[in-house]
Amino acid sequence: MKPRSLCASALAMALLLLYLCAVRQVRGQSGTPTGKKRSEEYTYFNHDEMTAFLKKVSTNYPDFTRLYSTGKSVQGRDLWVLLVTKDPQEETLLKPNVKYVANMHGNEAVGRQLMVYLIAHLLTRYNVDPYVRYLLDNTRIHIMPSMNPDGYEISKEGACTGTLGRYNARGVDLNRNFPDHxxxxxxxxxxxxxxxxxxxHQIPFVLSGNIHGGAVVASYPFDNSPNAVFHTYNKPSVTPDDDVFQHIASVYSFNHANMYLGAPCSSDRQAFPNGTTNGAAWYPLAGGMQDYNYIWEGCMEVTFEISCCKFPHRRELPRFWDDNKQSLLAYLGEVHKGVRGIVMDEQGNPVVKAFLRVSNRTIGFKTTSRGEYWRILRPGRYTLEVSAPGFHTAKQDFIVLEQQISILNVTLKSLHEEPQEPEQLQPEPDSAQSAGPPPTVAPQENKLEALRQIPPPPQPLPPRFYFNGFKALPLPNNNPFEFPPNLRH
Structure with missing residues (x-):
């Protein structure tokens, strides 16, 4: 063999060895310092460690985070939430709020730790990933790593089944403790x-994900049904927004490494076509959080069951992050679909708690203290009905296009004046146009200048599993997670 060939072969072998070494380090299998560092990163945080991590993040990233507590558990532990967004102290008009809640059942631990990795990913990818930049610039992302810190503290790593730690410190299942429809x-x-x-109730959330373990499926409302008895098992309890719920659940499922396959965790358990299910069709339950979000607060929430084993060994965490990273990011982008706008009176003042309902959808929602509203909808033609005490009811037609935000502002007329005929639906714009249907602008245009600054929603991710009509195309994932130095213990 010629010397040049020998050199080339040696170089190729060296690169191969370096690659294999890097793979082992990423998976925590190497005895090198780098491998040790990564295995330390992939571990479970107890409550004190989680608190320290969140405080460190909020200190190191003050322009992108704000840490707050929603209250305390039975045993006095804070229910921490980290707000992740650009300029967290500012509440930009029509910037939607999204949330992830994990560890509602204390022994379902994977989601709790994935929230740590999601926080680090969002903060460290802002300057290099256009999609992450869009999310943080245009979305207020609230992350609650643990709703049940007391239950987590008594749970046992490696316990794939059982109920130790599932309940709160008083033995109550928190996902059966909400008011029920x-x-x-x-x-x-x-x-x-x-x-x-x-x-x-205080924050107008538009979209939410509730992260659990014990199965691998995206489950959407309703969880309960009018006759939730034995004979109703395996029968769906359908919401008026079933098309939207099926879609956003599928976005998570088809961006997941394997959820879309719908495989059961064991041969004696249920399979889920496309990795999604209506909650009541799986098994009905009363007092669930996702039904409460939807009925009482107008927030669309889906439950993500992300691991067959409820509390797997920490060495499995890299795989779970890799499996769910794309899904967690893609789901956040769904809040930038559908329609949004402001409801005002004729003087341009916001109408607070105006009641809104989309045509043929019986579940309504309300405006914020600034008159804002949001609703996730699939592409199509709709009518929005708006009512408020002291005003004539208004109806306006609008169009929702794929990958676009429809802006629809509504001016309500006082009961002392005669209402005008509702505005007619505008012709659908040419496909070459990208701005969507023209917004209905109130007379006080100077008060709504912020609306014109809303950018279009993010383009679809370049995903490992691209969701397109229930088909998944596998693509490589070349971005393994690694903690930035300023967030390590």
Whole structure:
């Protein structure tokens, strides 16, 4: 063999060895310092460690984070939430609020730790990933790593089944403790439940994900049904927004490494076509958090079951992060679909708590203290009905296009004046146009200048699993997680 060939072969072998070494280090299998560092990063944080981490993040990233507590658990532990967004002290008009809640059942631990990795990913990728930049510039992302810190503290790593740590310190299942749409709840409200109810009442959340373990599926409302008895099992309880719920659940499932396959965790358990299910069709439950979000607060929440084992060994955490990273990011982008706008009176003042309802959808929602509203919708033609005490009811037609935000501002007329005919639907714009249907601008244009600054929603991610009509195309993932130095213990 020629010397040049020998050199080339040696170089190729050296590169191969370096690559294999890097892979082992990423998976925590190497005995090198780098491998040791990574295995330390992939571990579970107890409550004190989680508190220290969140405080360190908020100190090191003051322009992108704000740490706050929604209340305390039975045993006095804070229910921490980290707000991740550009300029967290500013509340930009029509900037939507999204949340992730994990560890509602204390022994379902994977989601709790994935929230740590999601926080680090969002903060460290802002300057290099246009999609992450868009999310932080245009979304207020609230992350609650643990709703049940007391239960987590007594849970055992490696326990794939069982209920030790599932309940709060009083032995109550928090996902059966919310007011229910179909059944009167007599169970005493727990401190954790009360804290979360106050939280979602004070902040106008548009979209939410509730992260659990024990299966691999995205489950959407309703969880309960009018006749939740044995014979109704395996029968869906459908919301008026079923098309939206099916879609956003599928966005998570098809961006996941394997959830979309719908495989059961064991041969004696249920399979889920496309990795999604209606909650009641799986099994009905009363007092669930996702139904409460939707009925009482107008927030669309989906439950993500992300691990067959409830509390797997820490060495499995790299795989779970890799499996779910794309899904967690893609789901956040769904809040930038549908329609949003401001409801005002004729003087340009916001109408607070105006009641809105989309055509043929019986579940309504309300405006904020600034007259804002948001609603996630699939592409199509709709009518928005808006009512408020002291005003004539208004109806306006609008169009929602794919990958675009529709802006629809509504001016309500006082009952002392005759209402005008509702505005007619505008013709659908040419496909070459990218701005979508023209917004209905109130006379006080100078008060709504902020609306014109809203950028279009993010383009689809370049995902490992691209969701497109229930088909998944595998692509490589070349961005393994690594803690930035300023967030390491």
């Amino acid at each position: 179909f059944k009167t709840q007599t169970q005493q409200q727990q401190p954790e439940t009360e804290a979360v109810r106050r939280w979602i």
